[in-house]
Amino acid sequence: MIQIGDTVRYLNSVGGGKVTRIDGKIAYVDDNGFETPFQIKELVVVLPAGHEKPQGAARLMFDQKAFDSGKAPGRQKATPAPAKEPELSKDITPPPAPLPPAPETDYGNRLTIALAFEPSDIKKLSEATFNAVLVNDSNYTLQFFLAGRAPECAEWSVIYQGDVQPNEIIDLAQFSHSTLGRIERIVFQAIAFKQGKDFDVKDPIAVMRKLDLTKFHKMHCFRPGRFFDSPVLEFPLINADRFQKQT
Numbered sequence: 001m002i003q004i005g006d007t008v009r010y011l012n013s014v015g016g017g018k019v020t021r022i023d024g025k026i027a028y029v030d031d032n033g034f035e036t037p038f039q040i041k042e043l044v045v046v047l048p049a050g051h052e053k054p055q056g057a058a059r060l061m062f063d064q065k066a067f068d069s070g071k072a073p074g075r076q077k078a079t080p081a082p083a084k085e086p087e088l089s090k091d092i093t094p095p096p097a098p099l100p101p102a103p104e105t106d107y108g109n110r111l112t113i114a115l116a117f118e119p120s121d122i123k124k125l126s127e128a129t130f131n132a133v134l135v136n137d138s139n140y141t142l143q144f145f146l147a148g149r150a151p152e153c154a155e156w157s158v159i160y161q162g163d164v165q166p167n168e169i170i171d172l173a174q175f176s177h178s179t180l181g182r183i184e185r186i187v188f189q190a191i192a193f194k195q196g197k198d199f200d201v202k203d204p205i206a207v208m209r210k211l212d213l214t215k216f217h218k219m220h221c222f223r224p225g226r227f228f229d230s231p232v233l234e235f236p237l238i239n240a241d242r243f244q245k246q247t
Helices: 064-071 213-217
Strands: 007-010 016-023 026-031 034-039 043-047 113-119 130-136 141-149 157-164 168-175 185-193 205-210 233-239
Touching (some): 016 043, 130 141, 130 157, 157 168
Antiparallel strands (some): 026 034, 113 130, 113 233, 141 185
16 A cells, blocks of 8 residues: 555656655655545555665665555564575576566656666766666666777677666666767667567667767756756667667
8 A cells, every 4th residue: 555655657658756645545646746546556666664775775666575565554564584495506596586577667668768878966067977877767678788899999898798687777887078978979779578478579770879978067057857856968869669770
């Protein structure tokens, strides 16, 4: 059951916020300073009241653990420890446990992926460093790599390779003004799939584009957006299955 103070996400639209009050079957959500009424059945708890995100944790747009905690009655009830499994022979490697299916959004079957840069100090952009993050606003797991190169180089260098889970934002790398030139041109390649459930196959993803590095010097180019409350510089890669063409 949703309670006052819960952080929630909208099931049928993008966004979310913190529940400020409840009137019957209507919950009022503070979304960037605006209190908006929603039917409780249209909301899902991503962080129960009184819970804090662990220091250094990835910025999950949909937190499975908190979602399960928010659904369960009696949130303070301790979870019993699982029974200890007998030790296996050192010569036997058990198969990895399958991941549980991730919660899905109504719009998430169309891929929306973005690259964003968070400045260390928005008021001192000339001295700031920039944290590059990848946004996966979809119901798909992505296996991907991001590579970059300077205009005068013919070959690419991998910036990050790995996985990103559905509805997740992950850190990739940090850059200063002296190293941003290495990623003036970027390429993002990925395959998309779902764990533990059926899905529609997506074409392999390959997006190339040129980043406008002059924007990293302009404060007005950094602003809160679709995925961030703080000012960021955002470069869309895919929007609702539409690929960003090379520029």
